[in-house]
Amino acid sequence: MAVAVAAAVAGATAFSCSLSSPRRRRATTERASSAAEVEIRVCTNRTCTRQGGREVLAALEGLAPPRVDVASCGCLGRCGAGPNIGASSSVSASGGGAAVFGHVGTAARAAQLLEHLLGGESGFDAAAGLAALAAREKAEAALEKGDAAGAEALLTEAIEMNPCGGLHLAYRSRSRARLSLGNITGALFDTEEAIKIAPKFPQAHLSRGDALFAMEEYQAAEYAYADALDLDPSVRRTKSFRRTLHFDALPLFQARVEKLRQKAANAEISSPSS
Ligand SMILES: *[C@@H]1O[C@H](CO)[C@@H](O)[C@H](O)[C@H]1NC(C)=O
Ligand SMILES: *[C@@H]1O[C@H](CO)[C@@H](O)[C@H](O)[C@H]1NC(C)=O
Numbered sequence: 001m002a003v004a005v006a007a008a009v010a011g012a013t014a015f016s017c018s019l020s021s022p023r024r025r026r027a028t029t030e031r032a033s034s035a036a037e038v039e040i041r042v043c044t045n046r047t048c049t050r051q052g053g054r055e056v057l058a059a060l061e062g063l064a065p066p067r068v069d070v071a072s073c074g075c076l077g078r079c080g081a082g083p084n085i086g087a088s089s090s091v092s093a094s095g096g097g098a099a100v101f102g103h104v105g106t107a108a109r110a111a112q113l114l115e116h117l118l119g120g121e122s123g124f125d126a127a128a129g130l131a132a133l134a135a136r137e138k139a140e141a142a143l144e145k146g147d148a149a150g151a152e153a154l155l156t157e158a159i160e161m162n163p164c165g166g167l168h169l170a171y172r173s174r175s176r177a178r179l180s181l182g183n184i185t186g187a188l189f190d191t192e193e194a195i196k197i198a199p200k201f202p203q204a205h206l207s208r209g210d211a212l213f214a215m216e217e218y219q220a221a222e223y224a225y226a227d228a229l230d231l232d233p234s235v236r237r238t239k240s241f242r243r244t245l246h247f248d249a250l251p252l253f254q255a256r257v258e259k260l261r262q263k264a265a266n267a268e269i270s271s272p273s274s
Contacts, residue, residue: 036067036068036069036090037067037068037089037090038067038068038069038087038088038089038090038117038118039068039069039071039087039088039089039090040060040064040068040069040070040071040085040086040087040114040117041070041071041072041073041076041085041086041087042056042057042060042070042071042072042073042083042084042085042104043072043073043074043075043076043082043083043084043085043086044057044072044073044074045074045075045079047079047080047082048075048079048082048083048084051082051083051105052083052105052106053072053082053083053084054072055107056083056085056104056105056106056107056109056110057070057072059106059107059110059111059133060085060110060114061166061169062133062136062137062165062166062169063107063110063111063114063129063130063133063163063164063165063166064114064165064166065118065122065124065164065165066165066168066197066198068114068117068118068165073086076100077100078100078102081102081103082102082103082104082105083102083103083104083105084100084101084102084104085100085101085102085104085110085113086098086099086100086101087099087100087101087113087117089117101113107130107133108126108130111126111127111129111130112126114126114129114165122164123164124164124165125164128161128163128164129163129164129165129166131161131163132158132161132163132166132170133163133166135154135155135157135158135161136154136155136158136166136169136170136173138154139151139152139154139155139158139170139173139174139177140173142154143173143176143177143180148176148177148178148180148181149177149181151173151174151176151177152174152177152178152181155170155171155173155174155177156174158170159171159174167193167194167197168193168194168195168197168198168201168204169194169201171190171191171193171194171197171204172190172191172194172201172203172204172207174190175187175188175189175190175191175194175204175207175208175210175211176207176210178190179207179210179211179214184211184214184215187207187210187211187214188208188211188212188215190207191204191205191207191208191211192208194207195208200231201231202227202228202229202231202232202235203228203235205224205225205227205228205231206224206225206228206235208224209221209222209224209225209228212224
């Protein structure tokens, strides 16, 4: 992405964010996966990280509608005036444009920036986005403490707020809560909603694998885990991967696959092809 310290991206777009019907949401997601209309890069080099760059990156990932591509990046210059964020828009109606924004140090500032980049007509509402983000974060903290029922209720609230962004994250987290509550079909449903919204979100595929695994659908679970690893090979090492059910499920799953392999090998030995 060519980030120029220049022209503001103001008035960028005509997104329609207020999608209530699942069909429209899916259509939008498909477009998004082919080409992001707005790219946002958050500097996570030393100085910006000290100033909260990673937290802002996480907030932006949680707030951004699916067709906004958010990622980290190296130094954008202006060290000390961060966290710095580069943004570029390829929306032809606005003529596109790129700019660097400094001092984006809180989730609230990040939400304001998104509102600015997406434009007034987008339907992106910073306050609503922040409320859903706060509910999800509270839920995830509850989940880490083992309060799955509390987490499920909060995540249902967050989902019902129907925010422009972060819905896939809320569904994915609720699937984890439901799985620990023993609601396997509910968990599977949530992972599939998350995948519809964000097909390239590896953790949703992991959680889908967990739900399928719990259903003893081992073959399907294997494919789901493989999808996650294809999307992000590092997923196996991530904290969330180890922290969640995967930690327990994966060795079991691998043992199961190993057994199946042995069975297949034995079958080959006992019935040699002529
Ligand atoms: C990050 O900052 C260090 C100095 O702190 C610098 O050497 C390095 O090139 C920077 N990396 C990027 C990708 O900007
Ligand atoms: C499980 O999740 C479904 C949603 O898919 C929900 O309708 C149902 O009430 C949940 N069941 C339990 C026992 O919580």
